[in-house]
Amino acid sequence: MLHLNDITYRIGPRVLLDHATVALQDGSKTGLVGRNGSGKTTLFRLITGEITPETGSISLPKNARIGQVAQEAPSSEETLINVVLAADTERNNLFAEAETATDPYRIAEIQMRLADIDAHSAEARAAAILAGLGFDEKTQRGPCSALSGGWRMRVALAAVLFAEPDLLLLDEPTNYLDLEGTMWLESYLTRYPRSVLLISHDRDLLNTAVDGIVHLDQGKLVYYRGTYDSFDRQRRERQSLQLKLKKKQEEQRRHMEAFVERFRYKASKATQAQSRLKALARLEPIAAITDESVTPFSFPDPQKKIAPPIVDMEGASVGYQPGQPILDRLSLRIDDDDRIALLGSNGNGKSTFAKLIAGRLEADSGRFKRAHNLDIAYFAQHQLDELNPAHSPYDHVRALMQGATEAQVRARTGAMGFARGKMDTPARDLSGGEKARLLLGLATFAGAHLLILDEPTNHLDIDSREALVHALADYSGAVILISHDRHLIEASADRLWLVADGTVTPYPNDIDDYRRLVLDGPSPRANRRNARNDAQDRRKAGAEKRSQSAPLRKEIRDTEALIAKLQKELEALDRKLGEPAVYDDPGKSTTLAKTRADTVKSIAAAEQRWLALSDEHERAVAASG
Numbered sequence: 001m002l003h004l005n006d007i008t009y010r011i012g013p014r015v016l017l018d019h020a021t022v023a024l025q026d027g028s029k030t031g032l033v034g035r036n037g038s039g040k041t042t043l044f045r046l047i048t049g050e051i052t053p054e055t056g057s058i059s060l061p062k063n064a065r066i067g068q069v070a071q072e073a074p075s076s077e078e079t080l081i082n083v084v085l086a087a088d089t090e091r092n093n094l095f096a097e098a099e100t101a102t103d104p105y106r107i108a109e110i111q112m113r114l115a116d117i118d119a120h121s122a123e124a125r126a127a128a129i130l131a132g133l134g135f136d137e138k139t140q141r142g143p144c145s146a147l148s149g150g151w152r153m154r155v156a157l158a159a160v161l162f163a164e165p166d167l168l169l170l171d172e173p174t175n176y177l178d179l180e181g182t183m184w185l186e187s188y189l190t191r192y193p194r195s196v197l198l199i200s201h202d203r204d205l206l207n208t209a210v211d212g213i214v215h216l217d218q219g220k221l222v223y224y225r226g227t228y229d230s231f232d233r234q235r236r237e238r239q240s241l242q243l244k245l246k247k248k249q250e251e252q253r254r255h256m257e258a259f260v261e262r263f264r265y266k267a268s269k270a271t272q273a274q275s276r277l278k279a280l281a282r283l284e285p286i287a288a289i290t291d292e293s294v295t296p297f298s299f300p301d302p303q304k305k306i307a308p309p310i311v312d313m314e315g316a317s318v319g320y321q322p323g324q325p326i327l328d329r330l331s332l333r334i335d336d337d338d339r340i341a342l343l344g345s346n347g348n349g350k351s352t353f354a355k356l357i358a359g360r361l362e363a364d365s366g367r368f369k370r371a372h373n374l375d376i377a378y379f380a381q382h383q384l385d386e387l388n389p390a391h392s393p394y395d396h397v398r399a400l401m402q403g404a405t406e407a408q409v410r411a412r413t414g415a416m417g418f419a420r421g422k423m424d425t426p427a428r429d430l431s432g433g434e435k436a437r438l439l440l441g442l443a444t445f446a447g448a449h450l451l452i453l454d455e456p457t458n459h460l461d462i463d464s465r466e467a468l469v470h471a472l473a474d475y476s477g478a479v480i481l482i483s484h485d486r487h488l489i490e491a492s493a494d495r496l497w498l499v500a501d502g503t504v505t506p507y508p509n510d511i512d513d514y515r516r517l518v519l520d521g522p523s524p525r526a527n528r529r530n531a532r533n534d535a536q537d538r539r540k541a542g543a544e545k546r547s548q549s550a551p552l553r554k555e556i557r558d559t560e561a562l563i564a565k566l567q568k569e570l571e572a573l574d575r576k577l578g579e580p581a582v583y584d585d586p587g588k589s590t591t592l593a594k595t596r597a598d599t600v601k602s603i604a605a606a607e608q609r610w611l612a613l614s615d616e617h618e619r620a621v622a623a624s625g
Contacts, residue, residue, distance in 0.1 A: 001026040001195045006056035016042050018219030029196040031206040034216035036433050036461045040199045044169050067165025070156045074144045080155050081140045084126040087159035091119045129158045132184040150176045171199045174484050175458050178346040180518045182484045187519055201462045204486040294463040295417035297471035300447035306371045308335035316366035318356045326352045329503045341481045341489045344499030350482050354452050377448035381455050384435045389428035393418045393438050400445050416441035432459030454482045559610045566603045
């Protein structure tokens with residue numbers, strides 16, 4: 001289907017593609033992965049003919065149609081459904097010709113072709129795609145101009161999906177989708193009848209919707225059969241083998257060089273030495289692996305813990321205008337170590353709820369209480385525009401460290417993941433991922449008790465997203481997460497809350513159940529009523545169980561404090577036992593050794609107790625939904 005042969009392309013002195021070659025079969029669904037800035041979008045521009053390679057060729061079957069999401073989102077007064085229908089130019093041209101054709105043979109040909117492309121069901125298919133991307137029937141009949149930029153991009157995505165090109169190019173399509181839209185797109189692409197080439201950093205999308213991965217690394221294209229997880233495993237195995245081969249080759253080279261050095265001037269061994277020299281010249285060096293590591297994220301822990309709940313609400317409501325609540329009937333609590341992911345389609349109020357928790361909106365009615373001295377870090381994508389474009393990462397950190405030395409400020413900037421070369425780069429020249437890293441570092445600078453992340457992964461590549469997962473696992477405070485990245489949710493959240501029907505309620509099932517709910521649609525009304533009643537009963541029972549678990553949570557915290565105390569005592573004993581003078585008094589050294597053994601046993605017993613209590617608490621939380 002698509003053949004790229006010996007492609008070279010450079011921007012200035014930087015080579016993005018270096019004699020790269022790859023072939024994709026007809027009907028294949030392929031993910032294109034690589035670090036940010038490696039040249040993935042440039043490769044798309046080469047495929048579409050927007051730019052020309054320095055060397056090599058790109059070939060496609062004759063008359064093959066290439067489709068990609070329009071760079072400019074539709075903004076006319078035309079309805080959404082008509083914008084999507086207009087994307088199928090063949091259908092539109094046939095209908096137009098049918099209005100004027102007089103030759104009976106041509107009329108028959110037109111009608112046969114319209115039947116072949118299923119033209120008369122086109123409106124139903126377009127409506128189904130728009131519905132899958134989150135547009136209800138009323139919105140589909142409304143003008144594109146009434147939508148925000150993100151929703152218009154969904155219309156552009158719907159249009160290219162409806163057109164069904166022979167080669168569908170998608171560049172980070174989930175960046176303007178919510179979790180529900182991402183789930184629908186995963187399912188749609190698995191059924192797409194033609195070829196797909198997909199740039200994405202969404203691990204679950206690449207594990208669900210593709211059957212092959214092309215890795216762009218150091219200017220080369222390497223194809224791996226299978227999903228992203230399969231590619232990751234194969235790449236690591238290849239790297240391991242390459243390291244072994246390189247080590248073996250280096251040992252062989254050292255052996256040859258030693259032989260040559262020893263015998264090259266001895267007449268009896270001269271021939272063999274010359275042979276070794278020739279072999280050394282022919283010995284092609286195995287390339288060193290330069291797989292750059294990602295700088296980890298680091299979120300400072302809160303300096304002082306706050307007794308739970310850190311946020312508590314009962315019958316609360318919130319909105320942007322008095323008397324017009326977006327969300328009401330809010331009866332929830334957030335504890336100091338909760339990890340909560342918010343589910344629900346865009347427009348249902350997830351960001352509104354996050355702003356309420358963050359203190360950027362106040363409750364209109366009901367009871368809403370934040371703990372005293374609660375420090376909240378809030379990250380949202382729109383804040384990227386709030387960075388001063390002329391200020392560097394160093395300048396932004398300096399503003400938070402008045403009185404600190406330059407070395408201290410640079411050390412803190414470096415801890416955020418900025419090398420010296422990037423510390424002084426103006427924000428306007430940073431990549432989207434670097435801006436997101438800076439904003440995350442600034443938001444969490446003081447060590448917050450609660451971290452609210454609203455779509456933190458839009459500009460992060462897969463490895464950076466994995467680094468974010470690890471940072472959240474290490475962070476000891478509470479987290480509220482809004483994300484379309486299912487892997488991030490599953491790896492970081494232990495509770496799910498559903499934002500729907502004008503309120504927020506705990507979701508009793510897991511993310512797989514939610515995916516089935518999104519893709520299969522709601523149950524019949526009677527079943528929904530029964531399910532709603534069951535859910536209310538579960539939430540009521542869960543609230544009682546959480547109330548009953550308060551003593552259990554206190555015992556867990558007390559046990560954690562005991563373990564920390566015993567570990568400090570063990571460190572002090574080790575320091576004493578490490579002093580040579582202590583062994584001058586056998587009785588004292590024996591006593592210290594016995595005390596150390598007893599302390600080790602006490603730590604082991606406390607850790608076992610902590611594990612048992614934590615397991616009991618997790619079961620209680622799971623049972624409470």
